[in-house]
Amino acid sequence: MNDVAKLFVSPDSSIRDAIVCIDQCGLGLALVVDGEWRLIATITDGDIRRALLAGVDFGRPVQALLDERPVIAPKAPTTAPSGTEPALLLDLMSQHVVRHIPLVDSGGRVVDIALLSDFIKTFEPPMRALVMAGGFGTRLRPLTDELPKPMLPMGDRPLLEVIVRQLQQAGIRHVSISRHYKGDQIEQHFGDGRRFDVDIEYVDEDQPLGTAGALGLLANGVERSNDDDPLLVINGDILTQVNYAAMLDFHRSNRADLTMAVRPFEVQVPYGVVDTDGILVRGVDEKPVIRNFINAGIYLLATHVCRLVPAGERYDMTQLIGRAVAERLRVISFPLREYWLDIGQSDDYARAVADLKDGKV
Numbered sequence: 214m215n216d217v218a219k220l221f222v223s224p225d226s227s228i229r230d231a232i233v234c235i236d237q238c239g240l241g242l243a244l245v246v247d248g249e250w251r252l253i254a255t256i257t258d259g260d261i262r263r264a265l266l267a268g269v270d271f272g273r274p275v276q277a278l279l280d281e282r283p284v285i286a287p288k289a290p291t292t293a294p295s296g297t298e299p300a301l302l303l304d305l306m307s308q309h310v311v312r313h314i315p316l317v318d319s320g321g322r323v324v325d326i327a328l329l330s331d332f333i334k335t336f337e338p339p340m341r342a343l344v345m346a347g348g349f350g351t352r353l354r355p356l357t358d359e360l361p362k363p364m365l366p367m368g369d370r371p372l373l374e375v376i377v378r379q380l381q382q383a384g385i386r387h388v389s390i391s392r393h394y395k396g397d398q399i400e401q402h403f404g405d406g407r408r409f410d411v412d413i414e415y416v417d418e419d420q421p422l423g424t425a426g427a428l429g430l431l432a433n434g435v436e437r438s439n440d441d442d443p444l445l446v447i448n449g450d451i452l453t454q455v456n457y458a459a460m461l462d463f464h465r466s467n468r469a470d471l472t473m474a475v476r477p478f479e480v481q482v483p484y485g486v487v488d489t490d491g492i493l494v495r496g497v498d499e500k501p502v503i504r505n506f507i508n509a510g511i512y513l514l515a516t517h518v519c520r521l522v523p524a525g526e527r528y529d530m531t532q533l534i535g536r537a538v539a540e541r542l543r544v545i546s547f548p549l550r551e552y553w554l555d556i557g558q559s560d561d562y563a564r565a566v567a568d569l570k571d572g573k574v
Contacts, residue, residue, distance in 0.1 A: 217315075217326050220244045224253060224276040228264065231256050231275050232550075240313055240328065241459060245275055250322045252315055254279050255290040258459045259466060265477070265548040268504070292317050295324050302327045310466045341442075342385050344376055345427060346449030347393035347418045352558050361395040363449035364402065365562060367569050371402065372556065373449055374409070375569070381411050383457040385445065391427035393418040422526070424448070425533045428514075429524040443472075444519055448510035452565045452574055454552040455511060463547050464513045470542040471518050471534065474511035476549050479504050509549055518542065 222231045222243045234243040235258055245254040256278060264271075264278060291309045293302060295316045305314055312329040350362030357365070363373035373390070380388055388411050392399050396417065406413030416427045428446070443464060445457065455474060464472040481502045488495040512530070521536055522528050537544050552574055556562050568574055 217244070217323055220326065221246050221250070221323075222256070222275055223247070224274060224279065226275050228261070228269065228271040228273055228275055228278060231278075232261055232271065235261065240326075241462065242313060244315060244323055244326075245279070246323060249320075252290060252292060252317055252321060252323050255315070258456070259463050262463065262548045262550065265550060266506070266546065290315060293327065294318075297327075299327075299332055303329075303332055312462070341387040341389060342380050342445040342447065343389045343391065343416070343427065343431065344373065344380075344447055344449045345391050345424060346373060346399060347391045347396065347421065347427065348450070349394045349421075350450070353556075353562060356559065356562065357394075359395075361392070361398060362556070364395075364398055365556070367452075367566055372452065372565070373399065374402070375452065375574075376447065376449065377403065377406070377409050377411060377413075379454075380445075380457075381409055385411070385457070387412050387414075389414050389416050389427075389431060390449075391416040391418060391422075391430075393421055420527075423529040423532075425522055425530040426526060426528040428519050428522040428533075429526065429528065431519065443513040443515050446512040446514060448555075450556045451510050452552075452554045452556060452569070453509075453511070453549070454574055455509075455549055456551060460511070460513060460547050464545075467545050468543060469513070469545045470515045471537050471544045472513040472547050473534065473544070474509040474549050475506035475546045476509045476553055477504065478507040506546060506548065509553055510555065511549075513547075 219238055220234065220240065220243055222234050222245055224245055231243045235241060235256070241258040243256045244252060245256060246252055256275060260278060269277065291305060291311060292315050293305060295318055297316065302314055306312060306329055314327045315323050316325040316327055318324050346361065346363040348362055350357035353362055364371040367375055377388060388406060390399060390413060392415055396415070400415055403409065403413050416430050418427060422429070460472065460474065479502050481500055483500060485497045485499045486501050487497050518533070518537055522533060534544060554561060554565050554568070556565050
């Protein structure tokens with residue numbers, strides 16, 4: 214029996230409380246129940262991320278998410294009677310692309326939860342990851358005069374080692390690293406990856422190929438993969454605690470061809486913004502805050518999307534995304550709610566070092 218009560222929240226609980234429940238239980242969901250433990254709905258990590266995209270205030274009650282169905286939380290809860298045979302539970306999980314099913318008694322009360330990990334002990338993340346580590350790091354000079362940016366020290370180890378160890382901890386065992394500027398230093402540190410419990414291969418860019426061009430050099434690895442095993446691509450100057458398993462679940466459950474991680478970003482205009490209609494003034498918005506989502510430099514790509522990148526040519530991720538959209542592939546956003554920092558300038562680097570030292574990462 215699993216300790217199912219730790220998953221319970223009420224419709225009156227705040228969305229923020231549901232997030233705490235999801236994060237603490239580590240299963241990627243909370244169960245919304247009434248006072249008698251009867252199941253009303255499930256709130257998943259994916260639901261929370263869709264709420265983030267929709268700009269929902271996390272101080273509002275969980276009921277607000279339920280009222281927004283099917284836009285934010287589109288799936289009615291998949292349940293099974295207590296005592297259901299494991300084979301049938303596995304079949305239900307496969308049909309509904311879920312990793313957990315609440316088990317209910319004859320009165321609809323939750324008495325347990327069946328987990329995929331109860332039956333299958335190994336979770337299979339994307340087969341491969343590609344870390345883009347070939348940039349010059351121009352904005353970080355003089356720090357990058359002698360080191361490639363991904364090899365800048367973060368305490369007692371380089372940034373790229375932090376990334377590789379996080380991939381290994383997520384269960385990813387095959388890592389490709391694209392390199393160009395001072396790329397020999399990367400191989401000197403990592404070798405074949407055995408010391409880090411991963412298999413590492415290097416993708417050498419004879420000339421800078423942009424933010425996606427290295428994908429065109431991975432033809433052999435891509436051909437060995439299939440569309441059910443997306444390639445994880447991450448920029449080599451990102452410090453983050455993104456949940457790769459949650460991102461993969463989101464990618465698969467939404468049947469995406471390409472998933473890009475995005476990050477909320479706010480800018481306050483320091484002036485009153487005037488709303489005009491021709492010469493007429495309709496109103497003035499004093500120092501408004503403009504909210505958008507920015508590209509976080511982390512992607513999941515199906516095999517057929519990787520093959521869109523021409524081999525040996527400069528190609529940027531913006532071009533690849535534009536082409537995928539133009540070809541009517543399913544391109545979706547995965548909003549991050551975890552720690553994330555793009556180390557683009559000296560101030561960012563100093564902050565990253567401090568955050569790592571303080572245990573924020």
